[in-house]
Amino acid sequence: MTVTAFHPRPEPDEVARVTSTAAELLEVLWGRASTAPASASQLRVLLILEHHEGINLSTLAASLASTPPSTSRLCDRLQAAGFVERVVSPADRREVRLRLSSRGRAFLADLRVRRQKELQAVLSHMPAAKRVALLEGLDAFCAAAATRIRHGAADSDARTA
Structure with a gap:
């Protein structure tokens, strides 16, 4: 399956589509x-x-673009499953801090291993030169995405205007 015929200098909209x-x-x-x-x-x-x-x-709810009550219910279920721990803040006893439990960390590690196996199966069918090009492109993409996340969408939009 070919996704697209590439132009020598693809525009961001073409790359975004692919x-x-x-x-x-x-x-x-x-x-x-x-x-x-x-x-x-x-x-x-x-x-x-x-x-x-x-x-x-509150910070987690904002990150999810959700409400604190909905986020709290999500965390209740994750805590019941043993994936999340709630800890009282040492600075303010009214504030609860959230962190992954060892079971939550193990779950994410196992999920990543299973996902990597799926990716390896696909990548093994690609020529080595294409894997190198993909790796270089993904490395640049990750750097740009991390910058956008760190500095916010508005700052990134100002730089590209």
Whole structure:
């Protein structure tokens, strides 16, 4: 399956379209590596907590673009499953901090192993030169995405205008 015939200097909209297609295919492949017993929303929470250990519920809710009550219910279920721990903040006893439990970390590690196996199966069918090009492109994409996330969408939009 060819996604597109590439131009020598593809425009961002063309690359965005192909990247979206690749992301959709990844979702299908990764669907084979089930996220059970966590739902997609719960998985997002686990990934956020992994990168922002000890955040409070309000910050997590903002990261999810959700409300604190909905986020609290998500965390209740993750805590019941043993994936999340709630810890009282040493600075303010009214504030609860969230962190992954060892079981939550083990779940994410296992999920990543299963997802990598799916990716390796696909990548093994690609010529080595194409894998190198993909790696270089993904490295640049990750750097640009991290910058956009760190500095916010508005700052990034100002730089590209």
